[in-house]
Amino acid sequence: MAARLKPLYDELIRAFSSRPSDLKKCSEILTKLKLGLIEAGVLLPRGDVNLGDLTNARDILEIGAYVSIRSRDVPSFDRYFSQLQTFYTDYRHALLDGGFVEATDGLSPNRIADFHTTLESLDSQVIAENPFIRHPVNLERWLMEGSYSKVWNAREEAPAEEYKFFVDSLMGTIRNEIASSEEAAYESLPLKDAATLLFFKNQTDLLKFAQHRGWQVDLTGSAIIFKKKGEEKMEIPKQRLIAASLAYARELEQIV
Incomplete structure (x- = not known):
């Protein structure tokens, strides 16, 4: 690693390793380090590159991925994850596993095809x-x-704290799927049952979710009332139907 980048790298490690991590400081240092990696030709390495520089570059990008997750910044995580792929594929056998490589290897949210690849x-x-x-x-x-x-339940079994963010994101999608099914299947549900089905541990979170979905909440009766969609009364054009049926009957008579 270039001598001028070494102090920044050490500062990044300290900021990231502090409890809790200083995410704002990490982001500021990462911006400077990535510019330095570009100038050194190791952000997107090609050909023969010093393995020590490659290892440092990979560790910096992995810390960037972690900082993105802890900052709840998915687009930033995606960028770091994409940049890491060169290190995980082209230089997989040359680099020793680092402290972060395994944990980031399994994180690829909302990209099933890439995950299978x-x-x-x-x-x-x-x-x-x-x-x-x-x-x-x-x-x-x-x-x-x-x-x-x-x-x-997998949230509590996550192998690293960062995984919980992605499980929480999945649960948001799952709750909306369950909610759509509930709206179609029931006219109302007791608050307790709705909380159980939607995996809410307390009523406050359930009420916030209900408000977001536009559900009616009957606190007196401890129930949620679902708005039925697509049940507007349709006027049946009786006169037109009768006239059309008669015309169709006359045409049949002519054919026969």
């Missing part, structure tokens, strides 16, 4: 034994099965 490049034994990869694999299977309770 990543899995295809991995040994089946690695998928089975590595908890950082096994966790998202299980999540996808449970989603396909509709085993939403397993997805919810």
